[in-house]
Amino acid sequence: MNHFLDIHQTAPTNLRFMIDQARRMKDARDGKPKGAPDETQPLAGRMVALIFEKPSTRTRVSFDVGVRQMGGQTMILSGKEMQLGHGESIADTARVLSRYVDLIMLRTFEEATLHEMAEHATVPVINGLTDTSHPCQIMADVLTYEQHRGSVAGRKFVWSGDGNNVCTSWLHAAGQFGFDLTFTGPETLDPNPKAVEFARSKGSKVTITRDPLAAARGADAIVTDTWVSMHDPESARERRHNQLRGYQVNGAMMAQGKPDALFMHCLPAHRNEEASSEVMDGPQSVIFDESENRLHAQKAILRWCLGV
Numbered sequence: 380m381n382h383f384l385d386i387h388q389t390a391p392t393n394l395r396f397m398i399d400q401a402r403r404m405k406d407a408r409d410g411k412p413k414g415a416p417d418e419t420q421p422l423a424g425r426m427v428a429l430i431f432e433k434p435s436t437r438t439r440v441s442f443d444v445g446v447r448q449m450g451g452q453t454m455i456l457s458g459k460e461m462q463l464g465h466g467e468s469i470a471d472t473a474r475v476l477s478r479y480v481d482l483i484m485l486r487t488f489e490e491a492t493l494h495e496m497a498e499h500a501t502v503p504v505i506n507g508l509t510d511t512s513h514p515c516q517i518m519a520d521v522l523t524y525e526q527h528r529g530s531v532a533g534r535k536f537v538w539s540g541d542g543n544n545v546c547t548s549w550l551h552a553a554g555q556f557g558f559d560l561t562f563t564g565p566e567t568l569d570p571n572p573k574a575v576e577f578a579r580s581k582g583s584k585v586t587i588t589r590d591p592l593a594a595a596r597g598a599d600a601i602v603t604d605t606w607v608s609m610h611d612p613e614s615a616r617e618r619r620h621n622q623l624r625g626y627q628v629n630g631a632m633m634a635q636g637k638p639d640a641l642f643m644h645c646l647p648a649h650r651n652e653e654a655s656s657e658v659m660d661g662p663q664s665v666i667f668d669e670s671e672n673r674l675h676a677q678k679a680i681l682r683w684c685l686g687v
């Protein structure tokens with residue numbers, strides 16, 4: 380049984396296996412209606428619980444569709460409506476759910492909640508986002524980059540804005556897949572130092588600079604995310620906007636990257652805040668491919684977790 384909790388906790392050979400399998404599975408679906416079953420049905424007879432303690436569009440729909448395409452069934456649970464949201468312990472919830480379902484995907488707040496679920500579940504647990512990381516997203520993003528431009532190894536990725544949970548998973552991926560990452564943003568929103576240390580310990584060059592145009596120079600891809608994350612207080616909004624205005628990914632910033640640099644964003648986006656609509660809808664943008672690839676990457680993650 381394999382949990383998929385974080386990219387830095389998963390061996391590079393396993394990560395590569397999942398990316399390559401995702402690509403094969405995506406190719407095999409070419410031209411099929413979305414609801415058509417995959418040729419092989421590796422999840423036949425399997426039940427998957429999808430638990431959300433935070434809002435979601437992409438994660439919810441892509442996991443649900445992916446499980447169904449592979450012949451399995453899903454149940455989507457809201458944390459608030461479960462006893463989990465009314466005092467039942469995470470450990471007891473994990474033990475109970477493990478008697479009913481074959482796999483648990485959890486989107487939650489604290490990283491500790493995810494780890495407690497995994498510790499007490501007797502079925503695999505997948506991290507569907509915590510305040511600390513978002514590994515499924517970055518697996519989809521690696522798949523997306525590689526489909527457009529080939530191997531991520533040795534490339535220069537630039538993260539502009541808030542060093543948030545998505546940025547942390549990019550840093551984990553830099554270490555595991557062997558690319559470099561330049562962060563540009565205000566000092567108060569610097570990336571997680573442990574994630575920076577992890578990437579550097581694996582040989583990745585991690586650069587931190589306050590100058591967005593210098594950061595973008597020679598980039599293979601420029602990546603950003605919303606300025607206010609789901610776990611940030613609403614009161615932070617105005618201050619964040621003032622701090623981050625200079626880090627918007629726009630035409631001037633993209634012009635500093637390589638001519639074939641990609642623009643990436645996990646979505647949802649606040650248009651003309653962290654990125655201009657011109658860039659989001661421009662020829663270098665692959666944002667909707669990233670969303671689609673959540674489906675394919677997660678199907679490979681599900682199979683790896685279940686060993687099927």
Ligand code: CP
Pocket residue numbers: 434435436437438439508516645646647
């Ligand atoms: N990128 C992402 O995780 O999207 P959702 O919040 O819509 O699931």
